[in-house]
Amino acid sequence: MSTESWDAIVVGSGPGGLTAAACLGSAGKRVLVLERHDVAGGNAQVFRRHHGNDWFEFDVGVHYIGECGPGGLFTNIFHALGLDERISFRQLDPDGFDTLSFPDFTFRVPAGWDEYQRRMIEQFPNDQAGIERCMTTLRAVAEEARMIFGEERPTYDLWARRPLSELFEESELSAQACAVLDHWSGLYAGGPKETVLSMHAQIINHYMTGAFYPEGGGQMIPARLIQAIEACGGEVRTLSSVERITIEEGRATGVVLDNGDEITAPIVVSNADYRRTVEHLIGRDHVAPGTAAWVDGAEMTLGLVCVYVVVDKVIEGPNTNYFVFPDYRTDELYAELEEGKMPEGQVPFAYVALASRKDPDNAELCPPGHTNFQIMTLAPRGYEYWGVDEGPADGGSYRRNDLYRERKRELTDRLIDGAERVLGPLRDHIVHVEMATTLSHERYTHSTGGTSYGYKHSPEQTGEHRPHYRTEIPGLWVVGANTVSGHGIAGAMSGGVFCAADILDRPLIVEMFLGERLIDPADIPPDPDPFDPLEYSRGERLRHRRAAHAESLRRRRAAADI
Numbered sequence: 001m002s003t004e005s006w007d008a009i010v011v012g013s014g015p016g017g018l019t020a021a022a023c024l025g026s027a028g029k030r031v032l033v034l035e036r037h038d039v040a041g042g043n044a045q046v047f048r049r050h051h052g053n054d055w056f057e058f059d060v061g062v063h064y065i066g067e068c069g070p071g072g073l074f075t076n077i078f079h080a081l082g083l084d085e086r087i088s089f090r091q092l093d094p095d096g097f098d099t100l101s102f103p104d105f106t107f108r109v110p111a112g113w114d115e116y117q118r119r120m121i122e123q124f125p126n127d128q129a130g131i132e133r134c135m136t137t138l139r140a141v142a143e144e145a146r147m148i149f150g151e152e153r154p155t156y157d158l159w160a161r162r163p164l165s166e167l168f169e170e171s172e173l174s175a176q177a178c179a180v181l182d183h184w185s186g187l188y189a190g191g192p193k194e195t196v197l198s199m200h201a202q203i204i205n206h207y208m209t210g211a212f213y214p215e216g217g218g219q220m221i222p223a224r225l226i227q228a229i230e231a232c233g234g235e236v237r238t239l240s241s242v243e244r245i246t247i248e249e250g251r252a253t254g255v256v257l258d259n260g261d262e263i264t265a266p267i268v269v270s271n272a273d274y275r276r277t278v279e280h281l282i283g284r285d286h287v288a289p290g291t292a293a294w295v296d297g298a299e300m301t302l303g304l305v306c307v308y309v310v311v312d313k314v315i316e317g318p319n320t321n322y323f324v325f326p327d328y329r330t331d332e333l334y335a336e337l338e339e340g341k342m343p344e345g346q347v348p349f350a351y352v353a354l355a356s357r358k359d360p361d362n363a364e365l366c367p368p369g370h371t372n373f374q375i376m377t378l379a380p381r382g383y384e385y386w387g388v389d390e391g392p393a394d395g396g397s398y399r400r401n402d403l404y405r406e407r408k409r410e411l412t413d414r415l416i417d418g419a420e421r422v423l424g425p426l427r428d429h430i431v432h433v434e435m436a437t438t439l440s441h442e443r444y445t446h447s448t449g450g451t452s453y454g455y456k457h458s459p460e461q462t463g464e465h466r467p468h469y470r471t472e473i474p475g476l477w478v479v480g481a482n483t484v485s486g487h488g489i490a491g492a493m494s495g496g497v498f499c500a501a502d503i504l505d506r507p508l509i510v511e512m513f514l515g516e517r518l519i520d521p522a523d524i525p526p527d528p529d530p531f532d533p534l535e536y537s538r539g540e541r542l543r544h545r546r547a548a549h550a551e552s553l554r555r556r557r558a559a560a561d562i
Contacts, residue, residue: 003261003262003263003264004261004263004264005254005263005264005265006030006031006032006263006264006265007024007029007030007031007265007266007267008021008024008029008030008031008032008265008266008267008268008269008503009031009032009033009034009254009255009263009265009267009268009269010031010032010033010034010268010269010270010271011034011242011245011255011268011269011270011271011272011277011281012033012034012035012042012270012271012272012480013033013034013035013037013040013041013042013222013236013238013271014041014042014043014044014271014445014479014480014481014492015041015042015043015044015221015222015225015489015492015493015496016042016271016479016480016481016483016485016491016492016493016495016496016499017033017042017269017271017479017480017496018033018040018041018222018225018226018229018236018496019077019225019479019492019493019495019496019497019500020269020271020477020479020495020496020497020499020500021033021225021229021234021236021269021496022081022225022228022229022232022496022519023081023496023497023500023501023504023508023518024267024500024503024504025228025229025231025232025233025234025519026080026081026228026232026518026519027500027504027506027518028232029232029234029267030232030233030234031229031232031234031235032234032235032237032263032265033229033234033235033236033237034237034240034241034242034255034257034263035236035237035238035239035240035539036239036240036241036242036446037238037239037444038238038239038538038542039219039238039534039537039538040222040226040236040238040537040538040539041060041218041219041221041222041223041537042061042222042271042445042492043060043061043062043445043452043489043492044060044061044062044218044219044221044222044489045060045061045218045219045222045534045537046058046059046060046217046218046219046533046534047060048364048534049308049432049434051310051431051432054366054367055364056308056310056365056366056372056432057217057355057362057364057365057366057372057534058308058355058372058374059217059218059355059374060218060436061218061452061489062213062214062217062218062221062489063213063321063351063353063374064092064097064207064211064212064213064321064353064358065089065206065211065212065213065214065488065489065490066206066207066208066209066210066211066212066490067206067209067490068089068091068210068212069209069210069212071513072209073490073493073494074089074490074493076512076513076515077493077494077497077512078224079512079515079517080508080511080512080516080517080518080519081225081228081518081519082228082231082517082518082519082520082521082523082524083224083225083227083228083519083521083524084521085521086224086227086524086527087214087215087220087221087224088214088215089212089213089214089215090212090213090214090215090319090358090359091210091211091212091319092210092211092212092213092319092320092321092358093318093319093320094110094111094112094210095108095110095111095318096108096109096110096318096320097109097110097111097207097210097211097319097320097321098183098211098320098321098322098323099318099320099321099322099323099422100180100183100322100323100325101322101323101324101325101421101422102176102179102180102325102327102328103325103326103327105123105176107119107123107180108320109183109207111207111208111209111210111211112208113135113139113205113208116135116204116208117131117132117135120135120177120180120181123177123180124174124176124177124180126174127173127174127177130171130172130173130177131171131173131177133170133171134167134168134171134173134181135181137155137159137167137197137201138167138197138200138201138204139201139205140155140156141155141156141159141160141197141198141201141202142198142201142202142204142205143205144156145160145198145201145202156198159197159198160196160197160198160201161196161197161198161459161462161463162196162197162459163192163193163194163195163196163197163459164182164192164193164195164196164197164200165191165192165193165331166197167197168181168182168192175328175329176328178192178328178330179325179328179329179330182200182330183323183325184200184203184204185200185330185334186323186349186351186378187203187488188200188203188301188453188457188487188488189301189302189303189304189378189451189453190301190302190334190456190457190458191330191331191333191334191335192330192331193331194331194334194456194458195456195457195458196457196458196459196462198462199457199462199486206490211321213358213359214359215359215361215362216359216362216533217355217359217362217364217365217533219533219534219537220533221489222533222537223533223534223536223537224533226536226537226539227524227525227536228519228524230540231519231523231524231525232519232523235539235540235541236537236539236540237539237541238538238539238541238542239542240257241257241258242255242256242257242258242272242281243255243256243257243258244256244280244281244282244283245268245270245277245281245282245476246262246264247282247283247286247473247476250286250473250474251473251474251475252267252268252473252474252475252476253265253266253268253475254268255268266475267475267477267503268475268476268477269476269477269478269479269499269503270476270477270478270479270480271478271479271480272446272480273445273446273447273448273480273482274295274454274455274467274478274480274482274483275295275298275448275482276393276446276448277478278291278292278295279295282473282476286473287472287473288472291472298455298456298461299455299456299458299461300447300448300449300451300453300454300455300456301451301453301454301455301456301457301487302334302337302338302378302379302380302381302451302453303378303379303381303437303438303441303449303450303451303452304376304377304378304379304438304441304451304452305376305377305378305379305411305415305435305436305437305438306374306375306376306435306436307374307375307376307411307412307415307416307433307434307435308374308432308433308434308435308436309372309373309374309375309416309419309426309430309432309433310366310370310371310372310373310430310431310432310433311370311371311373311426311429311430311431312369312370312429312431313369313370313371313426313429314369314370314371315354315357315371315373315423315424315426317354317357317423319357319358321351321352321353321354322350322351322352322419322422322423323349323350323351323352324349324350324351324352324418324419324421324422325349326343326346326347326348326349333348333349334348334378336348336380337378337379337380337381338381339380339381340380340381340382340384340385341380341385342379342380342385342411346414347377347378347411347414347415347418348377348378349377349378349418350375350376350377350415350418350419350421351375351376351377352373352374352375352418352419352422352423353373353374353376354371354372354373355372355373355374356370356371356372356373357371357373370431373419373423375415375416375418375419376415377411377415377418379437379438379450381449382449383396383439385407386398386401386403386404386407386437386438386439387401387402387403387404387407388401388404388439391439391442391449391450392439392442392443393442393443393446393447393448396439398439404437404439407437408435408437411435412433412435416430416433437450438450438451447481452481452487453481453487453488454480454481454482454483454486454487455481455482457486463484464484466482466483466484467482467483467484468483468484469483469484469495469498469499469502470502477499477502477503478499479492479495479496479499480492480495483495483499485498494509497509497512
């Protein structure tokens with residue numbers, strides 16, 4: 001057992017935790033990030049699979065993001081952290097970055113509010129008045145949400161916290177028009193009746209200046225943030241599971257690892273699942289009864305299942321994502337999933353993302369002449385559908401369960417059917433296929449229920465009704481999808497900035513949007529040659545250990561050849 005001290009400790013290495021750590025490091029804090037997995041990044045990480053002499057790389061959670069152009073959120077964050085010359089983004093087709101396939105028509109979602117509205121009216125001329133009212137309201141709410149300096153926000157104040165379904169009803173939209181406008185719900189996993197309008201509006205607005213994908217894959221985001229943290233004297237330490245956050249005299253003072261090591265710091269930031277932070281890392285006896293009651297009653301979003309596929313042919317087409325819908329229902333489909341049921345004979349939708357089309361120069365994805373893509377859908381709530389009683393984060397076993405395996409086979413087959421609707425016949429060309437379920441996700445991230453999106457964005461769980469970065473325990477802060485900033489890479493990273501700003505008592509987001517440098521790019525060492533973002537995201541200690549092991553193997557093989 002050993003003891004060491006830092007200025008700040010971040011528990012968990014998702015994008016929110018890494019961003020908070022980089023921001024704190026830029027202010028002179030020595031920050032230690034602790035991650036239980038062997039790769040940092042949370043939902044922004046990738047994984048690889050070997051197939052003969054080839055390997056394939058798959059994203060866990062980065063499929064596309066917005067605001068990567070001039071003045072955008074990510075542009076400003078990476079510039080401020082000295083990383084803007086180290087990360088580049090490829091834009092998806094601005095004339096249709098999402099292609100929606102319904103039973104009797106196809107709709108392409110373009111960049112730009114005006115063109116989006118024009119195309120909606122062109123598709124549904126009988127709904128013109130309702131579309132104009134609905135989209136004008138959504139756009140105003142999204143734009144007024146960013147007026148944080150005391151300006152009047154009449155549309156935001158009227159609509160932001162109301163369910164999206166109320167706007168659809170008051171606009172008297174047809175079921176088809178509602179289904180098209182609701183396609184974004186797949187990015188936050190909630191039906192119109194249970195989602196605040198502000199979430200839907202801000203998701204749309206996030207992509208209205210274009211949709212983008214990081215060159216080199218999603219792992220580039222955590223890898224670059226780790227470089228900034230290390231340049232500021234911090235460390236990202238993988239294979240370091242935190243057993244508990246220490247609370248002394250009502251204040252957070254550090255952590256204890258599962259091997260008994262104690263690490264002290266006056267600032268502790270938990271990027272772990274909020275319920276697990278309260279129940280396992282802190283302990284319910286250290287929080288107010290109201291906090292414990294909120295955790296007991298709060299609802300998570302639905303989880304996702306994802307099929308990872310590689311085929312031995314090039315699938316041609318525009319640089320777009322595909323959404324395949326079986327019909328025009330919205331709330332009805334979500335209601336079935338909430339009851340723990342998968343709609344009979346179908347999936348609620350299939351989301352198809354072609355990684356090798358978005359990032360064609362990334363040799364890690366698949367060999368030439370192949371296509372790497374993913375197919376996703378929403379999963380029924382709970383464990384019963386999968387045939388288990390307990391999740392892996394709480395010790396449950398699932399991978400050998402017969403019903404679990406059968407469910408995976410059934411869903412894989414259905415999702416490939418959905419993909420063939422938009423990509424054409426491909427089953428005979430599959431060289432790799434595997435599925436990750438909500439249980440897989442829970443196993444690696446310890447997210448309650450295996451969801452990627454944190455707490456539901458319902459009126460009861462939005463804004464001030466959601467955990468804030470500053471907790472009731474002095475010295476303890478929280479970031480991530482469950483907090484007030486919300487989910488996704490954008491929500492997590494902006495939340496990391498806001499959390500660090502609260503700790504430092506500085507308007508960091510304002511400084512970033514004014515173009516200020518928090519970290520001098522010259523202070524960040526050059527990339528190693530070659531630069532592998534996955535290997536870099538293992539943290540300095542594990543990188544060096546793996547490099548030493550590889551060198552030892554090389555020498556032994558060389559000696560054997562002699």
